[in-house]
Amino acid sequence: MSVLETIPDLYRAPETSQLAPDEIAVIARHEHLTPAEAAVRGAEMLREPWGHAAMRQMVWDCLCEAKRRADAAETARLTDLYRRTCRRYACPHDRRVSPTREKHPFPFGGGG
Incomplete structure (x- = not known):
């Protein structure tokens, strides 16, 4: 069972509904x-x-971890989520910069 399947409706309170x-x-x-x-x-x-930027980074980190585990289904799901997250939270500010960080796979302009 994934974490997503364990989120009951009671956690969808107005203050967290975004x-x-x-x-x-x-x-x-x-x-x-x-x-x-x-x-x-x-x-x-x-x-x-x-x-x-933090939200995008968390999705990115989980996506990279799924790729490292070679979990194709999770990678596909997180790739879709990452694209949606980049469109929804489009501020191009990066919290972390590292010369070893993988290159961003999607443009911030909502491409893809």
Whole structure:
């Protein structure tokens, strides 16, 4: 059972409703939180100036991990989520810059 399947409707409170269930699942996985904690953390994060970049980064990190595990189904699902996340949270600010970081696979202009 994936983290996404464990997010009951009660975590879809008005204060966290801007988050999609798959975004809550990524926050939970990335930050090692329960879905309820992830929903609250995500809502708080998106109110910060760096929140959109943080959301994209968490999805990116989970996507890279799925690629390393060679999990084709999870990679496809997270690739789709990453594209949607880049369109939804389009601020081009990157929180982390590293010469070893993989190149961004999609343009911020919503391509793909």
